[in-house]
Amino acid sequence: MSKKILLAGAILASLAPAAALAQSGGAAAGAATGAVGGAIVGGPVGAAVGGVTGAIVGGIADQQQPEFRQYVTTQKVPSYTYKEEVRVGAVLPESGVTLYEVPAQYKVKGYRYTVVNDTPVLVEPSTRKIVQVIN
Structure with a gap:
């Protein structure tokens, strides 16, 4: 279990620059970052939810x-x-x-x-x- 947490932490840390890009790069970058983050947390279903949620980054709140x-x-x-x-x-x-x-x-x-x-x-x-x- 601790290996999974460490791996998830390492992957999320490596995504920090991608998350910053998603904020300035619009829906496509947000969807990609959301999908990767969702996959880490919830597997394939998390990837789908994360992709949809991330797609609204860069739009009107x-x-x-x-x-x-x-x-x-x-x-x-x-x-x-x-x-x-x-x-x-x-x-x-x-x-x-x-x-x-x-x-x-x-x-x-x-x-x-x-x-x-x-x-x-x-x-x-x-x-x-x-x-x-x-x-």
Whole structure:
């Protein structure tokens, strides 16, 4: 048992730089770090849970979502009509969708926002994938 604890501690210590990267690197890095951390703690199930939880690193925090939604409303950003489900991982087309800068107060780097089917979303600009749906 103590060997497992020592091994887990060593692995977590080696992940410290990756965790810092996850904070500045966005959802992909957060998901990877979360998956590795989850695997250490809970095996395959922990990896899956850790990956999903880690993916939201770099997005808008839950407590800031109502404020951000209000901000988007005041900007009167036109809503893009999307025929598919608005969900994380959906890829938006290159034409017809305008991506906007997220204000610095939300501490979101590397992402843009837009409105899809009247719902604000964060988008990874190079892939145009939705990385967070703002509820």
